[in-house]
Amino acid sequence: QLQLVESGGGWVQPGGSLRLSCAASGFSLAYYGIGWFRQAPGKEREGVSCIRSSGTNTNYADSVKGRFTISRDNAKNTVYLQMNSLKPEDTAVYYCAVLRRFRLCIFDRSEYNYWGQGTQVTVSS
DSSP, X not given: OOEEEXXXXXXXXXXXXXXXXXXXXXXXXXXXXXXXXXXXXXXXOEXXXXXXXXXXXXXXXXXXXXXXXXXXXXXXXXXXXXEOSOOGGGOEEEEEEEEOTTOOSOOOGGGEEEEOOOEEEEEOO
16 A cells, blocks of 8 residues: 655754655655645645655755755655754645656646645744
């Protein structure tokens, strides 16, 4: 059974760091791009970052550029999102999703066909 499981969320003070993980089971992530999205209460789900299967092509939302880094470890079947210099506006549920094959790394949700259940990130003092 194909499954994505996010972990690593939690509470952190502004300026702090968290590393989110997106672990896959039932299939190999190596052949797929993976995107990270987030959804704050009352807001639309928005794209945060994406990494293609090769690992060489990445994309970031302007709001997180320079603070977040996406990476992948195909041997562990896992994609990571390192989040530094966190701000209260980063508070949201973070989801990872599988990019349809051969698609560009963009933040159109229709380009993604499998989603995890999400992990909560709360940034506050």
